Amino acid sequence: MMDSSGRTAVPSIKRLDEAVVNRIAAGEVIQRPASALKELLENSLDAGATSISVVVKEGGLKLIQISDNGHGISYEDLPILCERHTTSKINSYEDLQTITTLGFRGEALASMTFVAHLTVITMTEGQIHGYRVSYKDGAMEGEPRPCAAIKGTQIMVENLFYNVIARKKAFKNPSEEYSRILDVISRYAIQKIGVSFSCKKHGDSRTDIHTDSTSSRTDAIRAVYGPGVARELVSVTASDDDPSHSIFKMDGYISSANYSAKKTTMVLFINDRLVECSSLKKAIEVVYAAILPKASKPFLYISIAMPPEHVDINIHPTKREVSFLNQESLIDSIQKAIEAKLMQSNTTRTFYTQTLLSRSLGVPDEAEESMPVQTQGGRNLKAPVNKLVRTDPSNPAGRMLAFMQKSLAGHVGSGNGLVDTKPVEMPMEDTRKIMDLTKNEEFAAEVQEDQTGAHLQNNKVHKIAQMDASSLAGREALEHNISQANEDSRNELTTTRRLVRQRRNLKERAELTSIQELLATIDQETHSGLEDIVKHCTFIGMADERLCFVQHKTYLYLLDIVKLSKELLYQQVLRRFGHFNVIQLSNAASLYELLVIALDEEEQSGRWHESDGPKDQIAQAQMLQEYFNLSIDESANLCTLPLILDQYTPDMDRLPQFVLNLGNNVDWETEKECFDSVAAAIGEFYAIHPPLFPRPSVTSSEVYQPAKAAEISQVPRRLETDVNSEPVQESVPQSGADEPEVEDEFRLEAENAWAQREWTIQHVLFPAMKLFLKPPHHLANNGAAIQVARLENLYKIFERC
Numbered sequence: 104m105m106d107s108s109g110r111t112a113v114p115s116i117k118r119l120d121e122a123v124v125n126r127i128a129a130g131e132v133i134q135r136p137a138s139a140l141k142e143l144l145e146n147s148l149d150a151g152a153t154s155i156s157v158v159v160k161e162g163g164l165k166l167i168q169i170s171d172n173g174h175g176i177s178y179e180d181l182p183i184l185c186e187r188h189t190t191s192k193i194n195s196y197e198d199l200q201t202i203t204t205l206g207f208r209g210e211a212l213a214s215m216t217f218v219a220h221l222t223v224i225t226m227t228e229g230q231i232h233g234y235r236v237s238y239k240d241g242a243m244e245g246e247p248r249p250c251a252a253i254k255g256t257q258i259m260v261e262n263l264f265y266n267v268i269a270r271k272k273a274f275k276n277p278s279e280e281y282s283r284i285l286d287v288i289s290r291y292a293i294q295k296i297g298v299s300f301s302c303k304k305h306g307d308s309r310t311d312i313h314t315d316s317t318s319s320r321t322d323a324i325r326a327v328y329g330p331g332v333a334r335e336l337v338s339v340t341a342s343d344d345d346p347s348h349s350i351f352k353m354d355g356y357i358s359s360a361n362y363s364a365k366k367t368t369m370v371l372f373i374n375d376r377l378v379e380c381s382s383l384k385k386a387i388e389v390v391y392a393a394i395l396p397k398a399s400k401p402f403l404y405i406s407i408a409m410p411p412e413h414v415d416i417n418i419h420p421t422k423r424e425v426s427f428l429n430q431e432s433l434i435d436s437i438q439k440a441i442e443a444k445l446m447q448s449n450t451t452r453t454f455y456t457q458t459l460l461s462r463s464l465g466v467p468d469e470a471e472e473s474m475p476v477q478t479q480g481g482r483n484l485k486a487p488v489n490k491l492v493r494t495d496p497s498n499p500a501g502r503m504l505a506f507m508q509k510s511l512a513g514h515v516g517s518g519n520g521l522v523d524t525k526p527v528e529m530p531m532e533d534t535r536k537i538m539d540l541t542k543n544e545e546f547a548a549e550v551q552e553d554q555t556g557a558h559l560q561n562n563k564v565h566k567i568a569q570m571d572a573s574s575l576a577g578r579e580a581l582e583h584n585i586s587q588a589n590e591d592s593r594n595e596l597t598t599t600r601r602l603v604r605q606r607r608n609l610k611e612r613a614e615l616t617s618i619q620e621l622l623a624t625i626d627q628e629t630h631s632g633l634e635d636i637v638k639h640c641t642f643i644g645m646a647d648e649r650l651c652f653v654q655h656k657t658y659l660y661l662l663d664i665v666k667l668s669k670e671l672l673y674q675q676v677l678r679r680f681g682h683f684n685v686i687q688l689s690n691a692a693s694l695y696e697l698l699v700i701a702l703d704e705e706e707q708s709g710r711w712h713e714s715d716g717p718k719d720q721i722a723q724a725q726m727l728q729e730y731f732n733l734s735i736d737e738s739a740n741l742c743t744l745p746l747i748l749d750q751y752t753p754d755m756d757r758l759p760q761f762v763l764n765l766g767n768n769v770d771w772e773t774e775k776e777c778f779d780s781v782a783a784a785i786g787e788f789y790a791i792h793p794p795l796f797p798r799p800s801v802t803s804s805e806v807y808q809p810a811k812a813a814e815i816s817q818v819p820r821r822l823e824t825d826v827n828s829e830p831v832q833e834s835v836p837q838s839g840a841d842e843p844e845v846e847d848e849f850r851l852e853a854e855n856a857w858a859q860r861e862w863t864i865q866h867v868l869f870p871a872m873k874l875f876l877k878p879p880h881h882l883a884n885n886g887a888a889i890q891v892a893r894l895e896n897l898y899k900i901f902e903r904c
């Protein structure tokens with residue numbers, strides 16, 4: 104600053120106007136509508152409320168109204184209620200050590216009056232009327248006026264930041280602010296299960312959150328975060344009572360490996376206080392990263408109790424963060440407890456499809472937050488995809504054994520690999536066991552033989568008969584790989600093997616010659632050269648969406664995954680004819696609606712004509728059920744699909760097309776053609792097609808711009824079928840300002856699908872192809888396998904890959 108003589112003037116220090124001071128301070132405590140709401144909510148809880156309802160207008164910027172049935176505020180306290188540093192909760196600094204209330208600073212209400220208009224209506228027990236009074240800049244505007252009321256307090260905060268223009272402008276998107284408000288209420292709602300919460304937008308009759316005060320913790324989680332989360336929860340506890348480490352008790356609910364969301368939701372309470380702790384969150388994410396595919400995230404509810412004197416709650420103006428003693432040791436114990444729990448619970452996987460269908464049909468999905476997970480097989484990743492090493496041609500998964508845990512020996516033959524006939528839950532156990540399939544060539548051949556004869560067996564040995572051969576083979580092969588397998592598991596293995604043998608000797612069921620003929624044709628047409636390549640190659644990686652590199656001896660080949668997988672699945676359908684395990688659709692899918700979707704798509708692409716319409720031969724339901732486990736109920740709903748490869752479910756987005764195929768392309772007249780064409784239709788459906796949306800890493804980011812994303816979501820796509828970690832946010836209409844997030848989510852989703860697919864190709868498709876695929880001649884000639892290089896000179900480079 105220069106004065107008139109050109110010299111630099113020393114700025115003089117002035118005392119700020121108190122209103123300015125207060126407004127600055129208010130900005131710290133009330134950072135956004137959700138922080139105001141959090142303070143108000145905590146006040147209601149401190150007042151012993153058992154019922155709290157919230158109404159919000161324009162994301163809280165226009166109005167936040169909270170009503171509780173707590174003890175109310177006495178008439179005498181009203182004049183100082185909104186003065187700074189007035190509180191009923193502590194008297195001295197020392198009280199902070201033993202504080203049990205959420206508030207203590209006496210700043211929240213005061214702060215709000217400096218940046219908004221605040222009105223209080225309150226009535227205490229035993230009064231015949233309540234009082235209503237408004238506040239501005241910390242003081243009452245006029246005397247409290249008597250009014251009709253019920254016991255408790257209602258506070259209205261209007262026009263937040265009306266006098267802080269810059270701040271107000273920062274909140275361009277009310278729906279985002281609203282979702283933050285819902286988020287705070289959701290979190291408290293699952294912590295305070297004795298309190299009923301509700302929240303809605305002003306003018307709406309529908310509440311966006313509603314919980315009852317009697318619900319259990321899991322009920323509360325279900326009510327708030329949806330059944331998709333609730334059904335996958337496992338409870339976890341941990342504690343420590345050694346003062347040299349840490350003193351705490353933790354209990355919580357965490358999602359199992361079946362659940363995956365785009366973002367981690369961690370609801371953390373320390374001594375009943377809603378806080379954040381990024382180091383704990385990271386530590387837990389590390390545990391999940393080992394079992395969930397890349398980019399999949401868990402849901403966590405964790406409540407920790409520790410001596411109040413160990414926690415410093417006064418380190419953040421909004422009390423969002425706390426610091427506590429022995430943080431590292433505590434985090435370590437919790438991490439271990441969660442790890443142990445996940446290991447225990449990680450044995451089953453469930454397949455759901457409901458959302459896909461309701462969404463695809465454009466039916467508004469009321470309970471967006473209750474979206475079930477639409478899983479694909481093989482999500483049970485043990486190591487990140489990019490960490491997998493592949494070099495050993497005799498082992499389809501390269502050196503995955505190095506990632507296996509010793510405890511695996513204990514799993515061998517434990518029966519977990521068995522798939523019951525009608526389970527909704529599919530035991531997935533360790534995907535690791537499938538990775539050694541071809542170690543024991545001899546046995547592999549035996550199983551293969553077994554497979555071809557699978558339809559001969561008698562239903563009496565149901566369980567074994569229902570077992571997927573690949574898991575059988577894997578289990579058997581493990582015997583040879585893990586020499587330290589203990590005696591027990593060895594015995595079980597012997598039993599398993601004996602049962603397999605018995606099964607082959609069982610009395611044959613009347614054979615269907617048509618199937619025999621089709622299988623014989625497969626044998627006759629096998630191209631031995633290509634078979635040898637597939638059997639003895641090493642998977643290197645994907646070259647593009649269809650082609651993958653494999654190494655066979657010193658040659659490098661490109662194999663067409665779509666063609667090969669289609670053929671493999673076609674062949675497996677015939678081999679396992681009549682003996683499939685079941686993929687149960689969580690909600691039956693109406694054939695009619697599927698057809699409408701499929702026909703719509705066809706019509707859009709100009710290929711469909713009225714005359715092609717669905718033929719009614721689909722009504723061959725009984726045959727489909729009996730032989731292919733495609734069960735259709737009386738109301739023409741598809742209820743189950745056959746499980747053809749263990750750990751693999753087809754891309755449900757292709758279900759409509761499949762149903763249309765069954766209707767249009769199956770020859771129902773002659774038995775052999777009929778079976779052949781159904782098998783082909785299943786092969787087409789189950790083939791490992793590229794995901795319907797482009798791979799983010801190779802696609803210009805434009806595709807994931809919101810406009811495009813919206814286009815993509817117009818068409819029924821799996822993009823929308825995954826569970827959302829923050830469903831409450833989803834119920835908020837998306838508007839322009841959310842765009843970067845939409846883009847991110849689509850990108851994550853797409854990345855996930857692509858990583859998942861590559862994993863499935865390597866660890867499910869290849870092992871199965873090595874065992875079962877008999878590639879026909881036409882595959883050798885139509886570009887399904889192309890030799891691209893001789894590796895004599897390149898070999899070393901690939902060895903290093």
Ligand code: ADP
Pocket residue numbers: 142146147150171173174175176184189190191192205206207208209210211212213255256
């Ligand atoms: P603090 O919660 O830190 O004490 P606040 O500014 O949030 O400070 O609230 C000031 C006081 O107002 C509280 O100590 C409490 O006595 C009273 N109060 C605020 N909200 C309520 C409510 N909903 N019911 C009863 N009393 C309330």
Ligand code: MG
Pocket residue numbers: 142145146205206207209211212
């Ligand atoms: Mg308070």
